[in-house]
Amino acid sequence: MSMRTRTAIPTWELVLCVLIVAAGVWSSKLSPYYLSIDQIFESTRHFIIPGLLALGLAMVVSTGEIDISLASIVAVGTVALSKLAAAGFSIYVAAPIVIVIGALCGTLNGVLVARYGLPSLAVTLGTMGAYRGLAFIVGSEVGYTDFDDSFLWIGSEKLFGDIVPISFCVFVTAAIGVWLLMHRTFFGRHCFSIGLNPDASWFAGVEVVKVKIRTYALAGALAGIAALVWVGQYGSARGDNADGSILFVVTAVVLGGMDINGGRGTISGVVLSLLLLGTIRNGMGLANFGGPTQTVVLGVLLVGGVLRPALAATLARLRRHTSDKQAGA
């Protein structure tokens, strides 16, 4: 009877979970090296940076906007960190400053999009270039590598018996934080309601502009954190840092079930989709699949994943059919 009410069980998340298990099994078949706690945790490292960006992007997407400049903000962040390190600041001073710089870059996007009502795809396409240019201009030609070890622990050290990378803990913390924010606080509810109907939200006292700017700022701050992880992990700060990773980030968000038009989706879906993509890539990598094969698999996965609505509709029709029959009986 509860027709057209909200589905209690997020079916897409379930599908993702099943797919992750399947991918895990597949991976362990592909490579004997796959099944090992150490290995799996080690492999998560490569998804921390896109993962942090995906969390930020998910917030932006929930309001119906998009931000493709996040990877460039990472570069701004790493370069800024290198300048601070070179100037002799300690990591405890430098890190917050970098996060603030990230947030400021995000805020600028947010102001352009929300305050001035410009289309977010086009705006962030512009700032994507501008921020990367800025990172190059500030970072100069060669980049910077003489980081003190204190700058590196966030990306290189491990915890809990030298198994769990600190960066993974950072990601988990961020994911839980963003999940709580988006699904338990009024801020998150505001975001989703804006995604569904900005006009009605504005009439209901939701400060649309402020909320949108905040999502951009938070996404920028997460990109700042990603910059810290980047430097920790790779020890390198150059203008081209994280170049080209934004498409993967968008893929993860979308595959996680976020509606690109806003208003729908869950953070857990995004995290699960990252896990799925990570598992698949890890398995294929360990089996030494060629890059092109991986690219094709990723493409097929995405297209398959997006035929999801059509699939879901078919499923729903089937279910309705059976329930109608039951009702008739």
Add this chain to the structure above:
Amino acid sequence: MLGDIALSPEQNCKIPILSLDGICKSFGPVRALEDITFDVFPGRVHGLVGENGAGKSTLVKIITGLEQADAGRVLLSGEAVRFHTPIEARAHGIVAVYQDPKLFPHLSVAENIALGAYPTLPFGVINRKRMYGTAKVLLERLGSEVDPQALVAGLSVAEHQFVEIARALSSDVKILILDEPTSALTPAEAERLFRVVRTLRDHGTAVILITHRLEEIEAMSDDISVIRDRRHVATKDAKSVDRASLVQMMVGRPLETLFTRRDQPTFGKEVLRVENLSLTGVFDNVSFSVRAGEVVGMGGLVGAGRSEIAQTLFGITPPTSGRVWLNDHEIHPHNPRQMLDLGLAYLPEDRDRDGLIMPETITHNITLPILRRLSHWCFVDRSQERVLAEDASKSYRALTPTVEQIVSALSGGNRQKVAFAKWLATNPVTLILDEPTHGIDIGSKAQVHEMVAQLASRGLAVLLISSDLPELLAMSDRILVIAEGTLVTEFLKNDATQEKVMMAAAQQTRRVRR
């Protein structure tokens, strides 16, 4: 006003041009139409009435091929037809003007009209000259002076409506369906439209007219069909029904008299005071005040600027000048959040777009403006939220099985109740209602009226904007009349009559258009 009904020649009426035979339609579990059967005759206007959510618009969609019936047949001149798109229907001479104007903002007026069948030159090139010429002729026929080359993006709502109607008339119409065509028109504009409709009818076109304004039905219809609870109740010759029996057929019970406020209200202190409020190009030097427990009506023609005044007070568009006091404090409205916090709530005119988030649940809609208050340390208290929503849902008699229902699945009246519940949850001291009964059926209307009276007797200051004069007169303690952006007069309850308000509203004042 809309007198002089020209009766159509009797001989035209023998064979139905369109017959509906047992049409059924459900949207998933929602049953929208059951067993609709009636005939439409050429050269006659067929009025179609029914409460909100009765299924009138759905019927239109089925006839024109936007939706497919689950069962039943549509017969065109005795032959069963099934259209898959409105284009096919149009090819058979069936054209509809749907409930809300749906035009293409980036195309010119003429293109919006010609889109279905562009006049072409050899090689399929669009003949622009002919296109503009045809559009001009059609619009002139409707008495509209819209420039065919203008972009639709810049037009007013009424102009949209005319373009839409011109589009309907651009093809060879045998059956014209008008779904609430006058809701955005002034009486004069409506009369222009109806004049065209009568001409069409006299030339043998069958017209299906859907409207909630019973005067229009009475003035225009030759036949009247009533749909109630998604079923066809009756089809009658217009001459054989009076308004009382019509309403009884619509609501399934005897006509209640319009709700009037019986108690002698006692007014408290002044809650809202507005002085010389102006918004350049929209309204000018508006001053008035509302006391606690008072219902102040605001009348005027559509487009007079009443909604804009209300929205300015609610902080949607900040005023260019003027002063506003709420509870003796001067305020500068610039943001709905601020106004809600100060205790002023505004029920928007466009419920489905501004008033509610349609794909959300009732609970989430009701609590949206007060989420902050329902939160501890930013975290929403979801049990408290649920309790609040259920209470509200009960007290406003929104008849739904659960508050987890998605709002878009509700009927218009129930949606309006959810909207009411939402604004009242903010505990306002001042409430601005913009056309609260607009497009609502008579049953829900009475409930809304009762609610407004109750709120006022609880000491709320209410500003009621309504284009429904009887309602305005019955509900208000005082009536302000706005004409072309200026406050022209003020009537006390007992002085006001429909005629006086109408006269004042129709005044020509100097007008700055933006």
Add this chain to the structure above:
Amino acid sequence: EAKDSGFKIMMTPKWTGFPYFELTGEGAKAAAKELGDELIYAGADHAEASLQVETLQNFVTQKPDGIILSAIDLNAVAPVLKNARKKGIAVATYDADAAVPARDMFVNQLSYEQAARVMLDCALIDVPEGGEIAFIAASPTSPNHMAHIKIMTNLTQTEDKYKVFKVVDTQFANDDDAKSYDVAVNLMQAHPNLKVIISSSAVSAPAAARAIEASGHVGKVYATGFALPSAIKRYLENGSEKAFAFWDPWELGYVTAYALHEKMAGKFQPTEGAVLTVEKVGTFKTAKDGEVVYGKPLIFTKDTVEKYKF
């Protein structure tokens, strides 16, 4: 340490799918086969530092005996390589080096100075009388390109032979052919007296040659630098260009794998002055910091280009 063959070597280029790297891969595979080793060649299909690190991490997990790579970002790969070395994996870089402590040896196709000289020599073949020259590099962050440019600029100021040249500009084209083409066109516009466009990017040099041909500057401007013979054959044959340089990528891969094998088998330590003997190819000296200089530049001209099948 008794092991003498049967090593597992894993190799990753900057990106796969580019003929140059595929050739080095084939050379390495040939060496591995001859020496009784197993060589796995894999990598991402575009040059992105984080993807390369991921590939390397996956390598380390598979516990090979040795890793060969051409580094995209010399520092970004350092942590994972250091970790690999800690686990006893021998690391050799070729083509583009990683940070020194992160690898055991770097098989350098040409020392930076050698490369600079070869390219200038080619330019001299093009225009013996000298004139204005401009550079196209991949990006300001590619260390070898930037080093080449620096040394070439220096040489034109210090060495008599090269003093006929005057450096006027440096532009970047990200190893992208269309970008290189447009940059070359723009350079010719910006410097009407430009004589030679030199690029150490194997993508940019042919694109510049094509731009010269297409924009009607044949005979007035020359492109040179490093390029695969197959890509510039056309221009040498139709006379629009006179000389390009390169090295034998197959052999570079061969030597790298060979050197790594010798290192793993304990027969060769890449310390300064040590000599590596590669059967059939020759002997190579080790410079400081474990840099094994392969150092066999090839200059292709109209007459010699036919000889090379890559």
Add this chain to the structure above:
Amino acid sequence: MSGAIGAVGASRQFTKFVLRMRETGVLVFLAILGIAFSLLTSTFFTVQNITAVASSAAILAIAACAQAIVLLTRNLDVSVGSMMGFAAYLTADFAATHPGISPIVLVFIPMGIGLVLGTINGLLVAYGKVQALIATLGTMSLYRGLIYIYAHGQEVTSSRLPHWLLGFIDARISGIPVLVMLAVGIVVVVSLFLQYFPLGRRIYAVGSNPVASFFFGLRSERIVLLAYMLCGLLCGVAGFLYAVRVGTVTVVLASGWEMSSLAAAVIGGVSVAGGSGTVIGAALGAVVLATIDNGLVLLNVSEFWRMFIQGAAIVAAVAADAMIASSIGGAFYARRPR
């Protein structure tokens, strides 16, 4: 009432004027750039340099035009670069292995390939109801991956391409490069199609208001599919021209062009919200990008500043477009929450 309508009529005139400004806006920007560069360098304003800029812009103009068609329908195609690469590689490989092929047949190969790829995108978006960004993000990887697998580490070099082909692209007719003429021709034909044919207008209509198209009974699925097919076709052509122009065809050909084409279209005033803008504008956007590239090289400005300036130019173009849109605004724009 009539007085008011008169006033409104006057504002309509203004509206029309402003609308025409959309392309004039880009032209004005271009002119400012041109004047600035001419004053700052002696080499910019020469016939030779202008020709060079035009040739640089030509292929991007076609790609931007392709992107614009899809944008008009309120969709997006990020597989533009991959489609170009796919068509280019296959065609070049075919030409290299079949040296005797007739030019006419050869031209149809990339068009056919582009058409097929575009159709796949269109089917996914229009009939699969997949959001455009996602669908084309998927096919972008898919198409590119397939080229890699097909190419197997090879590239098609200029010496393997038929000589007449390279010669044809390099040719000039009374000083104007054939490439530029081709691009102008294509853009003009597409523009005429969009402006003067019912189908073209319906592409605008679908993007302008999808709900209205549904109520009107436009077969929006077919129209969106058609837009993607056209986009694919143009990408095939652009990819082919690109291959011939650069001479060396690698697997990465035109990667990143999804963003460049989008940037050009946006700078040219094509709205990502659909229904508004023209392909001429998009082509002009490509010219703006090429002019910036050229001018900054002439000025010897660092590559980094070029990235920054291009990014800023996109933001500026979007802002200008929004200002124009809100000034013609009326009911459709004024109600945006602030």
